[in-house]
Amino acid sequence: MFYDIILEPTFLSSTDELIRKFCMGLLKQIIPDIKITGKNLDTKYLSGYDYLLDWSDESGKEQSISIEVKTSKMVDFEKPDEPLYIKALTSDSKRPFDMNFQQIKPKCADVFLWIAVWRDKITYWALSRSEVKNNKYFSKGQHRGNIGEGQLHLNRDNISEFKKYEVVSTQIKDAIIQAYKKETKLT
Numbered sequence: 143m144f145y146d147i148i149l150e151p152t153f154l155s156s157t158d159e160l161i162r163k164f165c166m167g168l169l170k171q172i173i174p175d176i177k178i179t180g181k182n183l184d185t186k187y188l189s190g191y192d193y194l195l196d197w198s199d200e201s202g203k204e205q206s207i208s209i210e211v212k213t214s215k216m217v218d219f220e221k222p223d224e225p226l227y228i229k230a231l232t233s234d235s236k237r238p239f240d241m242n243f244q245q246i247k248p249k250c251a252d253v254f255l256w257i258a259v260w261r262d263k264i265t266y267w268a269l270s271r272s273e274v275k276n277n278k279y280f281s282k283g284q285h286r287g288n289i290g291e292g293q294l295h296l297n298r299d300n301i302s303e304f305k306k307y308e309v310v311s312t313q314i315k316d317a318i319i320q321a322y323k324k325e326t327k328l329t
Contacts (some may be wrong), residue, residue, distance in 0.1 A: 158215070165213045165257045166192070168264070173315045179208070184265055191251040210251035212243040216260045219294045219297070233260040241296045248275040249290050253321045255314065258296075267307040268317035270325035279303075 170176060177194045193209040219238040221229040231237055243256055248271050256267040274280055279300055282292045296304060311316040 158213075159308050159313070161215055162213045165264075166211065169193070169211065169255070169257075173318075176315075177208070195315070195318060197322075205322070205326075207253055207318060208251045209253050209255055210247070211255045211257065212246065213257045213259070214243060214256055214296075215242040216241060218261045221244050230261045232262045233265070238298050241301075242293055243296075244282070244293045245291055246274060246293060247286070247291050248272075248280075249324050252312075253318050255318065263325060264311070265308050266311060266314055266317075267304055268309050268314065269307050270321040272325055273307070273321070 166178075168176075173195070175195070176268055179191060179194045179198075191208040191210040192213065195207040195209060197205050197207060199205055215226065216228065216231045216233075216239050218224070218229040218231055218235075219240045241258055246254065252271055254269045254271070254274050256269070258265040258267075269277075275293065275295070279296075280292050280294045
């Protein structure tokens, strides 16, 4: 399967970084008009989000949606010392997993897009800033002394609670806009 290629460790990059780069490239193909951000697009940019999506609301007013992308791989929680290509799970596996989205900064983005790579598919979730910040699984203060940053674990016990945020790849752009509308009360 194609996903096995990105689950194979390489000497060029850590597997986490390889998966992140793969997902970022994939997202750019799915939404060609999304822009990788930086000071050239946002003078107040502080590296707290990854993309900007320009969108016109129903009244024709231009909106710039800031999007933070977090990626994770789905691996067997009980096999921490196995190579990734062995512990990577299929989407129908009943094995325990713990997918951790780290360094989440709710103040820095309007919308969060989470991408999980399984052995046989990719899953996407789109959440507004408030849906992340107020989620009962969001842990504020990922590290001692760290302010405004947290993490969120998805596992076998709670993944079904995130089903309402799940989106298919062809509808990611619309899901980002809908999450932004919820956040800014444009609905």
